[in-house]
Amino acid sequence: MLSLQYIRENVDRVKRDVLLRNATAPIDRILQLDEERREVLQQVEALRARRNAASKAIGASKDAAGRDERIAEMRVVGDEINQLDARLKGVETELQAKLYEVPNILDPSVPRGPDxxxxxxxxxxxxxxxxxxxxxxxxxxxxxxxxxxxxxxxxxxxxxxxxxxxxxxxxxxxxxxxxxxxxxxxxxxxxxxxxxxxxxxxxxxxxxxxxxxxxxxxxxxxxxxxxxxxxxxxxxxxxxxxxxxxxxxxxxxxxxxxxxxxxxxxxxxxxxxxxxxxxxxxxxxxxxxxxxxxxxxxxxxxxxxxxxxxxxxxxxxxxxxxxxxxxxxxxxxxxxxxxxxxxxxxxxxxxxxxxxxxxxxxxxxxxxxxxxxxxxxxxxxxxxxxxxxxxxxxxxxxxxxxxxxxxxxxxxxxxxxxxxxx
RNA sequence: GGAGGGGUCGCAUAGUGGUCUAGUGCGCCCGCCUGCUAAGCGGGUUCCGGGGUAACUCGGUCGAGGGUUCAAAUCCCUCCCCCUCCGCCA
Structure with a gap:
């Protein structure tokens, strides 16, 4: 498969080569999924970072009341993470499947023709x-x-x-x-x-x-x-x-x-x-x-x-x-x-x-x-x-x-x- | 097919819910010390991804995938692989 980065940076060539092959590939959908993935990823990672820090504080804490409050807070954060995670997973699964459908790029010396x-x-x-x-x-x-x-x-x-x-x-x-x-x-x-x-x-x-x-x-x-x-x-x-x-x-x-x-x-x-x-x-x-x-x-x-x-x-x-x-x-x-x-x-x-x-x-x-x-x-x-x-x-x-x-x-x-x- | 034992950062190992930011030894890399070498001392050493011009930073990664939990190498479930013995077999 091609790398996402390569597709991102060479959209025109990738699309042209797919056409030259007389094939089809979901390039636009891939770019869209790629963006969505990064967006969701940033959200979920920020939440995880927050939870990791809080969990560590809970472990070190001796203040029982503050501890219970934090645990309750993190329970909510945990739910959010699970939701975002599910969405991320969906996006990544589709992205992977679509990437598998993209053929290799063509060497410039390859003769052009339909069959x-x-x-x-x-x-x-x-x-x-x-x-x-x-x-x-x-x-x-x-x-x-x-x-x-x-x-x-x-x-x-x-x-x-x-x-x-x-x-x-x-x-x-x-x-x-x-x-x-x-x-x-x-x-x-x-x-x-x-x-x-x-x-x-x-x-x-x-x-x-x-x-x-x-x-x-x-x-x-x-x-x-x-x-x-x-x-x-x-x-x-x-x-x-x-x-x-x-x-x-x-x-x-x-x-x-x-x-x-x-x-x-x-x-x-x-x-x-x-x-x-x-x-x-x-x-x-x-x-x-x-x-x-x-x-x-x-x-x-x-x-x-x-x-x-x-x-x-x-x-x-x-x-x-x-x-x-x-x-x-x-x-x-x-x-x-x-x-x-x-x-x-x-x-x-x-x-x-x-x-x-x-x-x-x-x-x-x-x-x-x-x-x-x-x-x-x-x-x-x-x-x-x-x-x-x-x-x-x-x-x-x-x-x-x-x-x-x-x-x-x-x-x-x-x-x-x-x-x-x- | 049956019974048992395993899979942790190159290798070997420790780790039974929170100082694990996964320890220690070996190997390797950098530096110090040093006639030379060895020893010694100090530091570094998985891989993947996100953000950032960069310094850096965040997340994931303990065979794989799920689950429980505020928190999982650690507890639960499913699967894969390796080893030993038995059975069968070219």
């Missing part, structure tokens, strides 16, 4: 493979190598579930292993994380209240299944003050992700591009505010290194104001070409969230032991999403007979150089 058609292609890397035959989509290849079973997945769980087996299951595992190794080598700390988090954690990361419809949760207990490891990484340091000298902190982890995909019902029904459960390798960075620009670039380079090492053609998009995520001030998407389907597959999203999540999650840091606390910047980037990368490998490395070549970088992980058709 994804205005995203800017900032780079296209690698050459799109030429085939002497009509390249097949992954769901056909999956059957030809006997590695993908969509029907049995649907039987067990319903639509948007599938199973991988044999070489394709291994291919996914190899990719996860490869990516974790690559990012670890680059200095990211490998992490194993909970896959279920409390409601408070989902609020802190900005998933709630807005995306409740897209989350799975336990019916009896306070557990939400993570839609991305980002949610867990944000909460790693929730309610903590990070001591001097620890930033930047860079993490990488592999987790499954769970999404209802209600909003995308009917889209991408074919194949395994969009499921309710998928694997993802995620990178996450905590850094000082001055560093977050470079860290975003570095995350992007890191993510791009994966399709490069796998020999997959990809492009990078700068998301426009209407398409960028709620928490983010600037986002790059990485898409790999899938020749079988004939489309670009989104496999990573690299975002700088500034101090937006830190504020919400109450995470602070110090530059020195005696320095005041400040909010760190937080960034995330997939590195990369499965099974879309599996799809990309299958469709780009396919051969006419339906077999699939194994990229050189993965051969040590798989122990084979081709996945044969059966």
């Amino acid at each position: 994804e058609t205005s995203n800017e292609v900032v780079a296209v890397v690698g050459s799109i493979p030429e085939f002497s035959f009509a390249p097949r989509p992954h769901w056909e290849l999956g059957e030809l190598v006997n590695g993908l079973d969509i029907e049995r997945g649907a039987k067990m769980s319903g639509s948007r579930f599938y199973t991988l087996r044999g070489p394709l299951a291994k291919l996914q595992r190899a990719l996860i292993q490869f990516m974790l190794d690559e990012h670890s080598k680059a200095g990211f700390t490998e992490s194993y994380l909970p896959y279920m988090l409390s409601e408070a954690s989902l609020y802190a990361a900005g998933q709630l209240p807005k995306f409740r419809d897209n989350l799975y949760r336990d019916a009896e207990e306070d557990y939400f299944f993570i839609p991305t490891a980002e949610v867990a990484f944000v909460n790693l340091y929730r309610d903590e003050i990070i001591p001097p000298g620890q930033l930047p902190m860079r993490f990488v982890g592999h987790t499954p992700c769970f999404r209802r995909e209600k909003m995308s019902a009917g889209r991408d029904v074919r194949g395994i591009k969009r499921g309710h459960q998928f694997e993802k390798v995620e990178m996450f960075v905590y850094c000082e505010p001055e560093q977050s620009g470079e860290e975003l670039e570095a995350l992007l380079v890191r993510a791009c290194s994966i399709p490069e090492k796998l020999g997959l053609p990809y492009r990078v998009l700068a998301l426009c104001s209407g398409d960028i995520g709620f928490n983010s001030t600037k986002t790059f998407d990485l898409e790999i070409w899938a020749p079988g389907q004939g489309e670009w597959l989104e496999v990573s999203s690299a975002s700088n969230c500034l101090d937006f999540q830190a504020r919400r999650a109450n995470i602070r840091y110090r530059t020195a032991a005696d320095a005041p606390t400040a909010y760190p910047h937080m960034l995330n980037a997939s590195g990369l999403a499965l099974p879309r990368t599996v799809i990309a490998v299958m469709e780009n490395y396919q051969r006419e007979d339906g077999s699939i070549g194994v990229p050189e970088a993965l051969q040590p992980y798989m122990g084979i150089d081709v996945i044969p058709a059966v």
Whole structure:
């Protein structure tokens, strides 16, 4: 969330950015509540100060009559405090709820536009493979190598579930292993994380209240299944003050992700591009505010290194104001070409969230032991999403007979150089 | 799942209704003393918010939230977390 002070001092920019996002946010109501809060707060604190002083005097007093008089007086003051307190609480609750609805400000470099058609292609890397035959989509290849079973997945769980087996299951595992190794080598700390988090954690990361419809949760207990490891990484340091000298902190982890995909019902029904459960390798960075620009670039380079090492053609998009995520001030998407389907597959999203999540999650840091606390910047980037990368490998490395070549970088992980058709 | 014990200002602890403005020790910071170091002496050391140009000042904060009271670390209620033992278990 944004700080009240920032909103107060930059009303025009905040309102403009909300408009550019094609969103709405109750900025005027927030300013009004803010003023009301401070007014009531001053009243109630003045009364409390009076009562504190009187209570102390009562404790020290030996004059029984004066004592009873004061107690009677303070009983009245106490009632007033309770009334004002109730009002204050109401104001603060609403204020907090409204603040949660305000999206992050936009980086000035973000292209303007209402929806994804205005995203800017900032780079296209690698050459799109030429085939002497009509390249097949992954769901056909999956059957030809006997590695993908969509029907049995649907039987067990319903639509948007599938199973991988044999070489394709291994291919996914190899990719996860490869990516974790690559990012670890680059200095990211490998992490194993909970896959279920409390409601408070989902609020802190900005998933709630807005995306409740897209989350799975336990019916009896306070557990939400993570839609991305980002949610867990944000909460790693929730309610903590990070001591001097620890930033930047860079993490990488592999987790499954769970999404209802209600909003995308009917889209991408074919194949395994969009499921309710998928694997993802995620990178996450905590850094000082001055560093977050470079860290975003570095995350992007890191993510791009994966399709490069796998020999997959990809492009990078700068998301426009209407398409960028709620928490983010600037986002790059990485898409790999899938020749079988004939489309670009989104496999990573690299975002700088500034101090937006830190504020919400109450995470602070110090530059020195005696320095005041400040909010760190937080960034995330997939590195990369499965099974879309599996799809990309299958469709780009396919051969006419339906077999699939194994990229050189993965051969040590798989122990084979081709996945044969059966 | 059952029984018990805990959660206090970085760490360790004291504190069963009002001199608690939360004490003490350790650690850390500043100063004094001092050939050097150590010891010693003095002071400082949670976090959040309001007001103020500022010095400063006010309020909150003893796991969380409610309640009782003129007054709560302390009494009552609900919840969370940690530890020990038993049971169950990958």
